[in-house]
Amino acid sequence: MTVTIKDIARLANVSHTTVSRALNNSPLINDKTKNRIKQMADKLNYTPNVNAKGLVTLRSYNIGLFFSTLNTGTSANFFYDVVRGVNMVIKDQYNLVVKSIDEFESNYNRISSRQYDGIIVMSQTRSDRALIEHAISVGIPVVLLNRAAGDLHVGNILSDDLKGAYQLVDYIIRNGHRRVAIVEGREGFQSTIQRKNGYLEALKDHGIEPNPKLCIQGKYDVGSGYEAMRQLLKEELRPTAVFCSNDDMAVGAIKAIIEADLQVPEDISIAGFDDNVFAAYLSPELTTVKRPIDQISREGAAMIMRMIDLKLKATQEHAMSSVEHITIESVLVIRKSVSTITPA
Amino acid sequence: MTVTIKDIARLANVSHTTVSRALNNSPLINDKTKNRIKQMADKLNYTPNVNAKGLVTLRSYNIGLFFSTLNTGTSANFFYDVVRGVNMVIKDQYNLVVKSIDEFESNYNRISSRQYDGIIVMSQTRSDRALIEHAISVGIPVVLLNRAAGDLHVGNILSDDLKGAYQLVDYIIRNGHRRVAIVEGREGFQSTIQRKNGYLEALKDHGIEPNPKLCIQGKYDVGSGYEAMRQLLKEELRPTAVFCSNDDMAVGAIKAIIEADLQVPEDISIAGFDDNVFAAYLSPELTTVKRPIDQISREGAAMIMRMIDLKLKATQEHAMSSVEHITIESVLVIRKSVSTITPA
DNA sequence: ATAAATATTGTTCACGTGTGCATACCTTGT
DNA sequence: ACAAGGTATGCACACGTGAACAATATTTAT
Numbered sequence: 010m011t012v013t014i015k016d017i018a019r020l021a022n023v024s025h026t027t028v029s030r031a032l033n034n035s036p037l038i039n040d041k042t043k044n045r046i047k048q049m050a051d052k053l054n055y056t057p058n059v060n061a062k063g064l065v066t067l068r069s070y071n072i073g074l075f076f077s078t079l080n081t082g083t084s085a086n087f088f089y090d091v092v093r094g095v096n097m098v099i100k101d102q103y104n105l106v107v108k109s110i111d112e113f114e115s116n117y118n119r120i121s122s123r124q125y126d127g128i129i130v131m132s133q134t135r136s137d138r139a140l141i142e143h144a145i146s147v148g149i150p151v152v153l154l155n156r157a158a159g160d161l162h163v164g165n166i167l168s169d170d171l172k173g174a175y176q177l178v179d180y181i182i183r184n185g186h187r188r189v190a191i192v193e194g195r196e197g198f199q200s201t202i203q204r205k206n207g208y209l210e211a212l213k214d215h216g217i218e219p220n221p222k223l224c225i226q227g228k229y230d231v232g233s234g235y236e237a238m239r240q241l242l243k244e245e246l247r248p249t250a251v252f253c254s255n256d257d258m259a260v261g262a263i264k265a266i267i268e269a270d271l272q273v274p275e276d277i278s279i280a281g282f283d284d285n286v287f288a289a290y291l292s293p294e295l296t297t298v299k300r301p302i303d304q305i306s307r308e309g310a311a312m313i314m315r316m317i318d319l320k321l322k323a324t325q326e327h328a329m330s331s332v333e334h335i336t337i338e339s340v341l342v343i344r345k346s347v348s349t350i351t352p353a
Numbered sequence: 354m355t356v357t358i359k360d361i362a363r364l365a366n367v368s369h370t371t372v373s374r375a376l377n378n379s380p381l382i383n384d385k386t387k388n389r390i391k392q393m394a395d396k397l398n399y400t401p402n403v404n405a406k407g408l409v410t411l412r413s414y415n416i417g418l419f420f421s422t423l424n425t426g427t428s429a430n431f432f433y434d435v436v437r438g439v440n441m442v443i444k445d446q447y448n449l450v451v452k453s454i455d456e457f458e459s460n461y462n463r464i465s466s467r468q469y470d471g472i473i474v475m476s477q478t479r480s481d482r483a484l485i486e487h488a489i490s491v492g493i494p495v496v497l498l499n500r501a502a503g504d505l506h507v508g509n510i511l512s513d514d515l516k517g518a519y520q521l522v523d524y525i526i527r528n529g530h531r532r533v534a535i536v537e538g539r540e541g542f543q544s545t546i547q548r549k550n551g552y553l554e555a556l557k558d559h560g561i562e563p564n565p566k567l568c569i570q571g572k573y574d575v576g577s578g579y580e581a582m583r584q585l586l587k588e589e590l591r592p593t594a595v596f597c598s599n600d601d602m603a604v605g606a607i608k609a610i611i612e613a614d615l616q617v618p619e620d621i622s623i624a625g626f627d628d629n630v631f632a633a634y635l636s637p638e639l640t641t642v643k644r645p646i647d648q649i650s651r652e653g654a655a656m657i658m659r660m661i662d663l664k665l666k667a668t669q670e671h672a673m674s675s676v677e678h679i680t681i682e683s684v685l686v687i688r689k690s691v692s693t694i695t696p697a
Numbered sequence: 698a699t700a701a702a703t704a705t706t707g708t709t710c711a712c713g714t715g716t717g718c719a720t721a722c723c724t725t726g727t
Numbered sequence: 728a729c730a731a732g733g734t735a736t737g738c739a740c741a742c743g744t745g746a747a748c749a750a751t752a753t754t755t756a757t
Contacts, residue, residue: 025707027707037704060403060467061712064743088432092423112444290607290608383734
């Protein structure tokens, strides 16, 4: 039924080893026979059996792309950009296996080095630490995106969310705003904390006392942005500007403001984070921070491939190879949702 | 290093066969030894070698999720919903391998039944036919989502886009609109054609002659919706309502209208398609058609699992098993972006 | 021309698992 | 006590591939 290298060998009057070598482009094989065999394989529609291959080469040709969760807290645009970015780089060399970490329920035994040649962790919370430690312990190269690796011996790529948020809030304050609120991201997410800290630092540097009433917990989804804004609107002293920790929530916030018969940015300024595809097409166009998700993903994919290659070539001396850490700057994107005011 | 069933066998003083049977819950094994072995395997952190397993059982435990393309034309919300829906159902039983069909460049040889136990094709264009035929020919169960299977012998789940578009446009016309434009989806996509046809049928049933100048080609992304609307605004006889073939383009269209100092829906009514997460939070809230992507994906995942199981149990008599076809209704979601007018 | 070196091909085994068949143990009925 | 039947376990092989080593063919150097 399915054709194997032994079938080809029989037809070509050679041993299966020769076929194996020919198809793997071994320099040991005569070019003439090599071509003859390759052609024959092509004609017979030969497909290598990945299981048999992996069994002996100890490879799976799978790269795992792990998200903390695929439920609330992961915005669609973010997810799409990540998968696309990674897929673009690994192309047909690997299979991209998408997983949600929370589905493992803390039982990581099923994750073995024969299952994944490498794992990219799109980290949202520190709770993925156990997973990463397990992966390392079974010898799988790991690249961690989106949060600092700390003491974990893994490749690391991150965007400087704190700095991005700082620049944005600084910009807002420089436009005359003193009562600047924040709609925070999902609780426990690293990005949530980073952006909050950037916000706090900017306030501090301008001598503004943070007001807990102006810090509302969100969940990174549109609905939570809407609810958070509604809550802010109830304050006796309304904020004049609101920093939403991502663009999705900014959409919700704008909705709540318009529903209250107010205008953005005339009555309340709004800023987001991410610069997703919609940001430039909202009304008003959203001032936000561009987080280079695309770039992070592509760099991450390239890095994991480097690490896999390195591991294959590794000898004892190189066992403890060094790992790379890359930070990609986020950039402030000024549009029209933040107005200049003269403080009262 | 890594523990195999032979290691367990040695420690348990049994043959590796017994271990294999015990771990696979064979009724042949005594319950006492079975438990003893299972416990031991647990303690040793045993992980089955999927390659070895697959080599003999002819399975890969991979389910392919194939998109026509991961570039323009696939909206992020759509993509996210599909992956999440499928992943939710297959859980830890299978690996979800995400692929973009266009990356194969018409060479499908690498797709074998040992690589994928089943394939879910999220079809956007008919050009995926070759891929599907290949998959069938090598014996992989296939479920086709999003477009009619026609003569292809595959599982099929689709939403009735034509009907959905018809109902929406019918609703628009019943609100007094006669000059109803359409911003079409990406050229060649089945959904584009279906929605256009629904639009045309509705016009026809109301005795309205379709006007080619009111039919603008889009690409399903925000920017193309914006451009299309700008073009429509240049018409001497502007449409009073525009049906955008998805919500993303509706966002772009609304932007163009507001930029021209006009209002939605007072000056021009807008409707979308999909009912994505943003639809309810736009201003005005978007009237659209809810396409149950989530449900389609989940049903699709469940169906492919049924087909895989069926294939495993299949005997010669059942070789040509029947395949299921399911249609899921899309539903009109009336919000506030379409106004009632009295025709001049 | 012949030994040495090189290029090319073949033999055999291993990877880790599951299964058909053989075997040993245990129960039951007589 | 012994055959018959069931229950529980082991043996040997197969899956398809790649690699170490052996073997043969070809070229080069003297």
